[in-house]
Amino acid sequence: MSARAAAPVRGRVAVVPPHVPFVDQIAARWLEQAGHDPQACGNGLILLPSRRAGRALTEAFVRQVDGRPILLPRIAPIGALDEASLVLSGQNALDLPPAVDPMRRLATLTLLVMQAGKAFGDVQGVDQAWPLARALAELMDEAEWAECDLCERLPHAAEGDFAQHWHQTLQFLSIVTSVWPAWLAEQGVMNPVARQTALLHAQAARWRDSPPPAGYPVWAAGFSDAVPSTIVMLRAVLDQPDGMLILPGVDMECDDAIWRHLPPDHPQAGTAHMLAQLGVERAGMEIWSSLPHDCVASSPVSRASLLSRALLPAHALERWRERDVPVEADGLSILRSADQQEEAAAIAMVLRQVLERPGRRAALVTPDRALAGRVATELVRWGVVADDSAGESMLTVPQTAFLRLIVQAVDGGLSPVALLSAIKHPLAACGLSPGTCRASARQLERLVLRGPAPPPGIAGLRSALQRATEDPHGALADAPDAPEEISAFINRLETVFGPLLALPRDTMVPVSVLLAALVETAQALAATDTVDGAERLWAGEEGNALGQHMSALLAWCDVLPDSRLGALDGLLASSLAGMTVHGRRAVRGRDGMAAHPRVFIWGLLEARLQTADTIVLGGLVETVWPPATDPGPWMSRPMRTRVGLPSPEWGIGQAARDFVSCACAAGQVVLSVAARRQGAPTVPARWLVRLDAYLAGHGRSLPVHPALRWLDSLDRPEGGVATPVSPPRPCPPVGLRPRSLSVTEIETWMRDPYAIYARRILRLRRLADLEELADAADYGQIVHAALERWFRAHPSDWPAGGAERMQAVFAEVLREAGLRPALAAWWAPRLDRIAAWCARTEEARRATGTPRTVLTELSGRMRLEDLPGGPFTLRGRADRIDLHDGDGGLSLFDYKTGTLPLRRSVVEGWQSQLVLEAAMIECGGFPPPVAGSVSELVYWRLTGGHVPAQVLDVARGEELAELIASCRAGLRALVSAYDNPDQPYLSHPFPGEEPRFADYAHLARVAEWSAAREENGG
Structure with missing residues (x-):
């Protein structure tokens, strides 16, 4: 990308300063050169x-003529060439092979990547190879735009002290760059670029050999950087009798010594390179600084100078200290928000505030599609x-999400x-x-x-x-469906998911079979009782675009090797x-x-x-913009x-150019940066850091936009x-309060x-979690069930x-639980250790003559009378x-597999x-033979770990x-207290005695009022 000297051109080159609306200036100047003749304007x-x-x-143009009828000139992007005109002029453009279908190219490159991966021992699935194939296609396109011959230069790219894996990568690239041209020739197609x-090049040659007639102006406008083929076209334009090149925002104040050595990440680096390639000197360019009729400056004249001085390259920063440097930041402000959501809400308020003034236009400019969606x-x-206007990512449209789910x-x-994610999707x-389907899905969720x-x-x-267990309230909850x-x-689910x-799931299947089965399943799942599934699934612009993509994928996936079903999701994601x-989703809201x-x-x-009246530049953090x-x-x-490819910093330079041009495209510009992104701290964009440092050196700073204060006041x-x-x-009312509770509910009470x-009282039950990890609950049930089975079989003998x-x-109890194999294997040795400990402990107790009989899992009741x-x-x-001989009383045990109290x-x-x-027990609440007084309260904590069990002997x-007497009195006092209305x-x-598991904390809004209590020291 070195800027080599080029022969001077003879055409005119003009510059539109940053503060002048560029397209309005072009329209006004075109009308002026046509003498404002509505017919001549179309020439x-x-x-x-x-x-x-x-x-x-x-x-x-419409604004300049105020709606009057006019013939517009031919306005065309540089890539939209008329091949028919080339043929008529003798150029054999139509002899060029057609461009290869993009999907066909990616599918074939994916196959090559997978085959080469096997050769190097790196076997990858189609979902992993597709992104690599896309990156390879982008590399080919980049080389072709730069007119760099990879086949010739690749063999020497890793000569010298490079890691071995780069040599292997280049070996693979050499295979592709030699095989790929042969494949293109065999198929009779070309790479699109x-x-x-x-x-x-053909269009440029045609203009050289047969230029347009005199009086037929050809203008090229708006270019700030150019690849070699575009340079050739621009040179051909400038060589025309009425050819002209109009450039936006060229820095005319930059010293020539600095201009000739701009780093690739500088905003003007692309323009400097382009002008050097064209042989154009800045001193010979016209400056169109006058404002068109009925137009106002898009920004203060001094703003471009401020940004130019602040973003000087590192080797020229001594110019910051010069006298009379621009330091006025009129119309610029900064918005520093805490995170992405606050940034989006504040930006929305800025845009909304602009609409209060009639005729004012506001815009958000950002490369962050997530921020755009939030705003x-x-x-x-x-x-x-x-x-x-940037559209919506195909990965986020409902139809794509439906297929992937x-x-x-x-x-x-x-x-x-x-x-549930699939069957609860709106499609x-x-x-x-649809209502019946969602009601059925919710019933399936509750019951199964x-x-x-x-x-x-x-x-x-x-x-x-x-x-x-059937839920008696299930159907009522889904009314009216x-x-x-x-x-x-x-x-029905078995039928629709059948294909x-x-x-x-674990066998290789042709990709075409996988895709066809997916389409058939999706259409069956999307079908209603009155509308065909295909009509719903592929409707609208989003559905039509996805349908075309799936059709192309089905048409060309036959070259791909067989794949597993699990790779299909990754293939969809990488291909889209x-x-x-x-x-319509992008331009229509609700209702x-x-x-x-x-x-x-x-x-x-x-x-x-x-241009606009107010522009917000959003997402100004490193890795986003730039x-x-x-x-x-x-x-x-x-x-x-x-190899001769441009460095990645050229992309930074283009992003910097976009930043500067957008910052000069409105009278009021808000620079927005979030302190955190996806939970992680961010680094502000390098241009903001430069601008802050430059202004701080002159005792100035960017004013803070009040949007965050508005946001605070709003809520x-x-x-x-x-x-x-x-x-x-x-x-x-006391009549609704419970008159019977279990012993575990007393602790909750x-x-x-x-x-x-x-x-x-409200009879609300917490729904179990989806895919609940019931490990601890199952563990306790197995321990209790095993001990119950053992002692029922051996209540008194050993x-x-x-x-x-x-x-x-x-x-045996573990096998009957039917747990997943990994969990059963994890618990088996623990249960063995618990059983061994229980056996040793029980043998020791039996050796002393106690107990006489062991009773397990007995239910009892105690009735309290004379309460309000x-x-x-x-x-x-x-x-x-445990029952003991004589008058030894009873022992009461409780098994714990969790925390010991x-x-x-x-x-x-x-x-x-x-x-x-x-x-x-002492009140006679358990059936015979349980009677008498309790002499022992014991907790067994059975974990099966390194220490298999712990014992807590409460009291004797x-x-x-x-x-026991105190607890009985406390229960009576508790019930009496709640008998008071x-x-x-x-x-x-x-505080400090909250339950370990609080199923109703969310309903009680504990997180809200407990935080306030802590702040107040309560």
């Missing part, structure tokens, strides 16, 4: 860098729909989260009405998919349904990466609102040559230099003071009364070989009760389950008797 050609620039220039380059969503809050559901064995209907995940596949859903009968709905379910669509005519969202390409300087997976930076309550929410204090209110036989019982609200019943189930908590009544069971003798059911009333 000529204006070449522009892009189609978007062409549309902007057309609108500028190679063909475009050839057409540009568009925030604007809808005020009923403003922004036209996002289907693949993920089938590849995941219809796991709960993946299956899903399963041959029913909540809790531990069922086994994979349709069979797993049916087996889980057999174990499920009634769900289909659950078994019939599962059968994909019929494919083996970088594709956009400008559909079909049309896009607002005065607010815009532009990408960097769309923003070039555009982008990361990634040389790609195929070549390192030094290798690219040897501030009336009066300006936020009042923390108070904890809930429900006081239901003490620690979190609100949970008792929600569960027993068989020979008891340890081995107990371990066999534990293993009437009798109260306590229920409980004891894990183990603290003795202090048991004595103080916070964990009173075992003590309450002892009180029930007189201390135990006092504890003024006693509220508070949530977490005792």
